[in-house]
Each structure stands twice: as C-alpha cells, then as structure tokens.
Amino acid sequence: MIPISDIQTTAETLMAKAAIEIPDDYLGGLEKLADTESGELSAFVIRAMLDNYKAAEEDRRAMCGDTGTPRWYVKYGNDARIEGGPAALEGALRRATANATHNVPLRPNRVHPLWRTDHDNNVGINAPEIEYTFNPDGDWVDLITVHKGGLFGSDYRMLFPGDGIDGIKRFFLDTCVAFGKRGLACQPAIVGVGLGGSKDASMVLGKQAACLRTVGSKHPDPKVAALEEELRLLGNSIGMGAMGFMGSSMVVDCNIELGYCHTGGMPMSVHMFCLSSRRAVARIYADGRAEFRTDPEWFTDYSRRPTVEWAAEGAPQTEAAE
Amino acid sequence: MTESTLKTVTLDLPVTTEDLSKLEIGTIVYLNGRVFTAREGVYKRVVEDGQKLPADLGSVNFHCSPAAAIEADGTLNVGAVTATASFRFAKWLDGWFKISGCNVIIGKGGMTSEIYRQSFVPNNAVYLTTVGYGTGALLGRGIETVVAAHWVEDLGLAQAIWVFDCKNFGPFLVEGDLQGNSLFERENAKIAGNIEKLYEGTKSATLRRYGETDDKTDEVI
Ligand code: SF4
Numbered sequence: 342m343i344p345i346s347d348i349q350t351t352a353e354t355l356m357a358k359a360a361i362e363i364p365d366d367y368l369g370g371l372e373k374l375a376d377t378e379s380g381e382l383s384a385f386v387i388r389a390m391l392d393n394y395k396a397a398e399e400d401r402r403a404m405c406g407d408t409g410t411p412r413w414y415v416k417y418g419n420d421a422r423i424e425g426g427p428a429a430l431e432g433a434l435r436r437a438t439a440n441a442t443h444n445v446p447l448r449p450n451r452v453h454p455l456w457r458t459d460h461d462n463n464v465g466i467n468a469p470e471i472e473y474t475f476n477p478d479g480d481w482v483d484l485i486t487v488h489k490g491g492l493f494g495s496d497y498r499m500l501f502p503g504d505g506i507d508g509i510k511r512f513f514l515d516t517c518v519a520f521g522k523r524g525l526a527c528q529p530a531i532v533g534v535g536l537g538g539s540k541d542a543s544m545v546l547g548k549q550a551a552c553l554r555t556v557g558s559k560h561p562d563p564k565v566a567a568l569e570e571e572l573r574l575l576g577n578s579i580g581m582g583a584m585g586f587m588g589s590s591m592v593v594d595c596n597i598e599l600g601y602c603h604t605g606g607m608p609m610s611v612h613m614f615c616l617s618s619r620r621a622v623a624r625i626y627a628d629g630r631a632e633f634r635t636d637p638e639w640f641t642d643y644s645r646r647p648t649v650e651w652a653a654e655g656a657p658q659t660e661a662a663e
Numbered sequence: 664m665t666e667s668t669l670k671t672v673t674l675d676l677p678v679t680t681e682d683l684s685k686l687e688i689g690t691i692v693y694l695n696g697r698v699f700t701a702r703e704g705v706y707k708r709v710v711e712d713g714q715k716l717p718a719d720l721g722s723v724n725f726h727c728s729p730a731a732a733i734e735a736d737g738t739l740n741v742g743a744v745t746a747t748a749s750f751r752f753a754k755w756l757d758g759w760f761k762i763s764g765c766n767v768i769i770g771k772g773g774m775t776s777e778i779y780r781q782s783f784v785p786n787n788a789v790y791l792t793t794v795g796y797g798t799g800a801l802l803g804r805g806i807e808t809v810v811a812a813h814w815v816e817d818l819g820l821a822q823a824i825w826v827f828d829c830k831n832f833g834p835f836l837v838e839g840d841l842q843g844n845s846l847f848e849r850e851n852a853k854i855a856g857n858i859e860k861l862y863e864g865t866k867s868a869t870l871r872r873y874g875e876t877d878d879k880t881d882e883v884i
Contacts, residue, residue: 397800406745406799
C-alpha cells in the first residue's frame with residue numbers, strides 16, 4: 342500500500358522540479374539547434390534561453406514566469422494500491438498543486454472562464470486535469486506533471502483519406518507558420534501530432550505526443566518514425582527560427598501518436614511544447630520510495646496495442662505499416 | 664553559431680524621447696530603474712472606468728503577470744517574470760499613454776506597425792519585446808526590489824500592478840521604434856518568399872474552414 346503522504350510530498354517536489362529544471366533531452370536538442378542556427382537574432386534568443394535555464398537552476402526559481410496550465414498524468418501499475426484509493430490520490434495532487442504554486446512560487450494562472458475568479462493556487466473546476474493510464478503489471482504508480490504553456494500553437498483539423506500524407510504535411514506547415522510568426526508558440530518546440538481517433542482523442546494524443554515523449558524518441562512503426570523525421574526537417578526548412586526571426590530552429594523534435602479513426606476521415610491535431618518544456622516524473626513504490634526521472638514512458642507497447650487481447654510477452658505487439 | 668553583430672544598449676530610467684530616438688529595431692536593451700506591470704485588468708479600470716493610478720509607478724509598463732506570492736507577513740516574493748502577449752491590449756493603449764505618461768511598453772509578440780503608428784508614435788513611445796519568450800529566470804534576477812503590489816485584492820495576483828526596481832533588467836529587443844517600424848514585420852517579410860515556395864504545388868484540404876485564406880503573408884494577430 343502506497344502511503345498517501347508520500348504521494349503528496351513527491352507531487353510537491355515534482356511541481357518544483359518541472360518548473361525549475363529543463364529536461365536533459367530537450368536541453369540536448371536545443372543545444373544541437375544552437376550549433377546549426379545561422380540566423381543572428383534566432384541564435385541570440387536560443388543563447389539567452391540557455392542562460393535562462395542555468396539561472397533558473399542556480400536560483401531555484403521558475404524558468405518561465407508563465408506557469409502554463411499545470412496538470413497531472415498518472416500511470417497505475419496493475420497491482421498498485423494507494424492508501425485512501427483514487428479519491429485520496431486526486432486530493433493529494435490538488436493540494437500539491439496549490440502548495441507548490443505558493444511555495445516555488447508559480448504564477449496562479451487558472452481562472453474561471455467566465456467570471457475570471459482566481460483562487461491564486463492553480464486549482465479550480467476541472468483544474469488541474471488528471472489523466473490516467475495503466476500498466477499490465479507493477480505495484481508502483483508513476484506521477485507525471487506537465488506545465489505546458491501556450492495560448493498559441495495547438496490546432497485541429499478534420500482531414501480525409503484523400504488528403505493523404507501531403508495533407509498532413511500541409512496542415513503541419515500551416516500550424517508552424519501561423520503560430521511561429523512573432524514566436525507566439527515560443528519555439529523551438531517539441532511538436533506533437535495526433536493522427537486518427539475521434540476529434541477529442543486526436544487532440545489528446547497530439548498533446549501527449551508533445552508533452553509525454555522525449556526528444557530523440559521514435560514511434561515503433563518505422564514508417565511513422567520516418568514521417569516524424571520528415572516533419573521535423575520540414576518545420577526547420579520554413580526559414581523561421583526562435584521568435585519567428587529568420588533562421589532554421591522551429592522544431593526540436595516531432596512525435597506522432599495514432600489512434601484508429603472513422604473510416605471516412607483522418608483527424609489531425611498539432612501541439613507545440615515550448616522553450617519551457619516542463620515535465621517531471623517520479624515512480625512511487627509500495628513502500629513509499631520515490632525515483633525521479635524526466636522520461637514519462639507514457640506510451641508503451643501495451644498502451645498502443647492493436648489487438649483485442651493483450652498478447653503475452655515476446656509476441657509482436659505493435660502494428661507496423663502493411 | 665556565428666558571432667553576433669547585434670548592438671547592445673543599457674538605458675537608465677526614466678528615459679527621454681531623445682534616448683528613445685536612438686533605438687533601432689533589433690537592438691538588445693537592458694534597463695536600470697523602475698518598471699511596473701499592468702495588463703487588461705488595469706487598463707479597463709484606468710482607461711474605461713477612470714480610476715486613478717497609484718503614484719510613483721515610473722514610465723515603463725511591462726505586460727506581465729509575475730510568478731509571485733504574498734506571504735502571510737505581507738512580504739512580496741517574486742520568482743520568475745515573463746511577458747504576456749501584447750496584441751490583445753491594443754485598443755486601450757492610446758488612452759493609456761495619455762493617462763499614465765508611459766513611453767516604454769515591454770511585452771510579448773509586439774503589435775502591428777499600424778498600431779505603432781496610431782498609438783505609439785504620437786505618444787513618443789517604443790515597444791520592447793522580451794526574448795524567448797521564456798527568459799523568466801533571467802528577468803527575475805534583474806529585479807532588485809519589489810517595491811509594491813497594488814490592487815491585489817480586486818484584481819488578483821496575476822492582474823495586479825507590481826512595481827519593481829531593476830538592475831540590468833533584460834535582455835529585451837527593440838521591436839517597435841519611434842518611427843513605428845516593427846522588427847517582426849521586417850523578419851516576416853524576409854521569410855515570406857521561402858514560405859511561398861514551400862507551399863508550391865500542395866493542394867488545400869478537402870474540407871475548407873469557414874473564412875480560411877490562402878495568403879501565407881497573413882498573420883493570426
Ligand atoms: S509558451 Fe512556454 S516559454 Fe512561452 S511564455 Fe508560455 S510557458 Fe513560457
């Protein structure tokens with residue numbers, strides 16, 4: 342049984358870590374772009390950001406003044422039991438969000454959409470969002486917090502099979518250009534693409550692809566992985582760098598996630614995880630011990646399973662292109 | 664990465680029209696002196712409802728909600744500060760300049776050169792953009808003293824007026840100069856030709872969106 346107090350303390354630590362420490366994979370990706378950026382203004386912006394991450398860690402202050410909308414992803418091992426059950430877990434995550442908002446401090450971003458009521462703690466109706474996934478074994482629970490910024494940089498479109506791969510590329514470009522101008526998306530970004538599902542599923546998958554996969558990760562289907570690479574290069578060939586200045590640094594990496602969709606359609610979403618790509622992860626074991634990491638390991642063979650039954654270990658578990 | 668030829672200047676606040684007239688778009692700027700935050704909540708109160716501004720705010724208006732907390736003993740704790748997108752505030756600016764006497768706006772994303780010519784140029788004001796835009800920790804470091812937080816009770820922490828005394832506060836880039844030129848528009852124009860080429864030969868999506876345009880020089884702001 343995982344003690345609920347360990348859930349809350351770990352969650353508070355995660356809130357601070359996400360806000361202050363830029364994940365290594367994103368940092369490495371940005372440094373690579375810095376090496377090849379020839380646009381003077383874009384290169385200056387990237388250098389300033391690299392200085393900024395250092396300042397944040399040295400001062401233990403948030404890297405960006407805009408907290409985005411802090412949220413939680415929870416992965417349950419099949420044998421995990423939490424003291425007080427799922428309701429206690431949600432209570433702990435809400436308390437941790439409120440406490441960290443005051444203690445780090447983080448900007449209290451969350452307000453009522455109509456009355457603009459602000460509780461000054463990033464907690465309110467349906468906030469923070471908590472999403473769940475499950476693992477077929479394990480007595481642990483993974484807590485992941487993501488502080489994704491951005492009023493800009495996400496879009497959805499219902500494409501059709503006839504639009505084909507070209508249609509996907511064009512909508513990808515549309516989104517990069519529209520929100521890349523003036524740097525509204527705070528690029529270079531991890532661009533997540535959700536393909537398929539229904540409209541809501543496509544949005545969820547694209548956002549998770551941006552926020553819950555690391556820079557350098559590849560989709561297990563080699564053809565999808567090739568499309569990820571193609572889109573990354575396409576984004577960097579626009580001629581637009583950081584803040585929309587002339588340059589070549591738009592996309593740090595592109596991640597695609599898929600879901601089966603209506604036979605007539607091909608819904609697509611695009612999400613950009615910004616220069617403050619904030620995520621932090623911990624696995625909490627039955628004895629309350631926490632192990633911290635930055636890779637959410639959210640997508641697994643199990644979560645991407647194409648079959649009715651979950652095949653036993655060793656069987657082919659992902660579906661490659663035919 | 665090539666060596667930079669960008670110019671850097673440090674300005675002591677308050678700044679005169681003459682100082683501002685020397686700023687060119689694309690110049691890197693650091694500020695010493697007093698800066699205050701104000702955004703839509705404040706603009707609405709002051710410009711529309713005619714409320715009087717608190718005294719001693721200085722003349723640099725930062726479009727920002729800080730990551731900040733007020734402790735039980737009243738201590739003001741400011742961590743990171745990052746700008747918020749400015750184009751949403753354009754409609755209040757002419758009135759705001761006249762009432763507040765500000766001549767520098769700091770924000771995110773700039774405005775259009777049309778707005779600069781309408782509202783900034785006649786009021787001898789320039790627009791500085793923050794960088795990144797996520798340089799919240801660097802800017803937080805530049806705040807020496809948090810002087811005051813006004814209207815917190817009515818407007819909340821995010822929309823309140825925060826007054827900062829700053830040292831080496833930056834970096835910023837000159838986005839809108841005293842002539843009303845925009846750095847972003849200059850850069851957009853440089854990129855436009857390549858974007859046109861990228862799209863060449865591609866066909867629009869089967870299902871159009873109402874009001875959609877194919878003009879790639881268009882902007883979303
Ligand atoms: S998009 Fe990201 S980097 Fe930009 S202001 Fe928001 S949180 Fe900060």
